[in-house]
Amino acid sequence: MTRSVRLIAIDIDGTLLDSKAQIPQANLDALRRAHEAGVEVMLVTGRRHRFALPVAESLGFDSWIISSNGAVTRSTNGESFHRDLMPLATAIRICRHMSEFRDHMVITFDRERMGAIVCENHERLYGVIQRWMEKNAPYIEYVSPIEKALTEDPIQAMFCGPVAMMQRAQQRLLDCDFAKDITVLRTQYDHRDLTIVDILNAGCSKGHALERWARRRGIDRSQVMAIGDNYNDVEMLTFAGHPVIMGNASDDLKQNGWTITLHNDESGVAAAVEQALNSTPARLNA
DSSP: OOSOOOEEEEOIIIIISOTTSOOOHHHHHHHHHHHHTTOEEEEEOSSOHHHHHHHHHTTSSOOEEEEGGGTEEEETTSOEEEEOOOOHHHHHHHHHHTGGGGGGEEEEOSOSSTTSEEESOHHHHHHHSHHHHHHTGGGEEEOSSGGGGOSSOOSEEEEEEOHHHHHHHHHHHHTSTTGGGEEEEEEEEGGGTEEEEEEEETTOSHHHHHHHHHHHHTOOGGGEEEEEOSGGGHHHHHHOSEEEEOTTSOGGGGGSSOEEOOOGGGTHHHHHHHHHHTTSOSOTTO
16 A cells, blocks of 8 residues: 555444454454554444444444444444434335335334334344344334334334345335435345345435545545445445455455455454555554
8 A cells, every 4th residue: 555544444244243243353453553553443334333332342442433334423432423314204105115025124213222123023034134133132123014113214224135035125116216315225145145225315325424424534535444345335445545345245346446355254354454554654643
C-alpha cells in the first residue's frame, strides 16, 4: 500500500469471525495493534446493534458499530450518531406485497427488549436460521398477522430461506411499484443453501453509512480500508480506497479487482490489517 490507512471497517460474520463463529486470536491481536497505532477500527455488519455488541466489546477497546447493513451507527457505549429507519407506510406495503413469503419474514425495530424482532412463524425460520433464532430468543415476539406489530418505523424487514426461494423473493421486491423507496440487499451462503434478503430504506447500505462516518471524521476514502465477504458488503468495498475481500467469499465477488486476503479460518482479517499497518505511520490520529 502506498497511502496511509486511518480507518478500518470490518464485517463480522464470515470475515472477522471464523466458521465456528469465534474471533481468531490473530485477528484480535492485529486489531488491537491497529487501535494502539491510532487507526480507527469499526465493525460494519448486517447484525442488529445489540447482537453485534458482544463482538465489538471483545476487541477490548471502545469503538463504533455500523449495524443493520447501515441503518444504525452507534458506539459500544450507546452513543448514537445516525439512524436511517424505514417509514412505517413502506413497511406495511412490503408486508402486503410479500404475503406469500410471510412465513420467512422478520421485522426489526430499534428496541432493547422483546419485540425488537418480530415474526409470524417460528417453525419455518427456525429451520433455516436456527442459531440466529436461539441467540436472539429474548428479543423475538411472534405476531400474526405481522402487520399488527407495525406501530412505529422499523429498522428493516428481511426474508430468510433457501437460495432458490429467496431469488424469487428478491425479484418480487425489485419488480414492485415502490422499488424506488427501498434498498434490497442479500447475504448468501451457498454451502448452507441460505440467503438473507434485507430490505432497508432507500439509499441505506453499509457503503453509505461508512461514507457518512468517514466524512464526519474528516477521513478521505483513500484512507479507508474495508474488509468483507458477501454481497451486502459490495457498497462498502466499492467506497473504500483499500477494499479487501475474504478468501472464503464467492468467486464472482473476487472478480472486482479487490485485494483478496486469506480465508476467515486462516485469520484473513489479521493478514489484511498487518499489511495496512506495515505501510501506515504510527499515531495517525495523534
